Amino acid sequence: MMPQSPPYLPVLQLNADYTPNKVLRWERAVELLMMGKAVTCTPYPGRFVRSPSLAIPWPAVIVLCRYSKARGKVGLSARNVLARDGFTCQYCGLPPRLIGGAPDRSALTLDHVVPRAQAREGKVFLPWARRQVPVTSWENVVTACRSCNLRKADRTPAAAGMTLRTVPRVPTQADGLRIHLARYPEVPSEWEAWLPESWHTRDLPHSANGIPVLQAG
Numbered sequence: 668m669m670p671q672s673p674p675y676l677p678v679l680q681l682n683a684d685y686t687p688n689k690v691l692r693w694e695r696a697v698e699l700l701m702m703g704k705a706v707t708c709t710p711y712p713g714r715f716v717r718s719p720s721l722a723i724p725w726p727a728v729i730v731l732c733r734y735s736k737a738r739g740k741v742g743l744s745a746r747n748v749l750a751r752d753g754f755t756c757q758y759c760g761l762p763p764r765l766i767g768g769a770p771d772r773s774a775l776t777l778d779h780v781v782p783r784a785q786a787r788e789g790k791v792f793l794p795w796a797r798r799q800v801p802v803t804s805w806e807n808v809v810t811a812c813r814s815c816n817l818r819k820a821d822r823t824p825a826a827a828g829m830t831l832r833t834v835p836r837v838p839t840q841a842d843g844l845r846i847h848l849a850r851y852p853e854v855p856s857e858w859e860a861w862l863p864e865s866w867h868t869r870d871l872p873h874s875a876n877g878i879p880v881l882q883a884g
């Protein structure tokens with residue numbers, strides 16, 4: 668549940684086929700509703716967006732009237748890499764958690780899988796991608812706990828005798844939404860019916876913040 672009266676309640680946008688595709692600020696959602704480009708699927712009960720001439724139920728979930736092919740790119744950032752990896756070390760599988768279950772970010776670091784020291788002109792060759800990529804890119808940066816990072820040091824996983832649990836990849840659009848959802852301490856209950864069953868995270872062992880562990884590969 669969301670707190671009773673937060674200043675802003677975010678809105679889940681569904682594409683015209685009812686697949687979840689992004690989280691909007693309420694202002695943008697209301698704009699889409701007013702332009703007739705979307706309709707409300709589920710409102711937040713008892714909440715209204717008011718102007719002098721109008722009060723409309725505060726949308727929790729809206730659906731676009733026309734299918735949108737727009738693909739949002741997920742920006743490469745430390746926070747987003749951790750969220751992609753489910754706040755879980757990609758070498759030992761440890762998901763450090765604070766009391767209460769939220770991820771303990773202070774216990775996690777970012778690791779360049781092929782170390783920077785091996786980069787030529789800022790690029791490294793990734794066997795799993797079979798190509799050169801910038802040393803700092805989605806495909807070469809993973810979440811690692813401090814002890815794994817220390818142990819691996821300036822070596823490739825193979826040279827360090829370590830194994831990556833997943834293949835690091837560029838997030839898909841669905842990943843992007845999950846990464847975005849990781850910002851919310853809890854997903855509003857009004858959204859749950861519209862999110863894939865597998866994202867209902869209560870039963871997942873390593874879920875945190877109501878967000879499932881993301882599996883790359």
Ligand SMILES: [Zn+2]
Binds near residue numbers: 756759760811
């Ligand atoms: Zn580890």
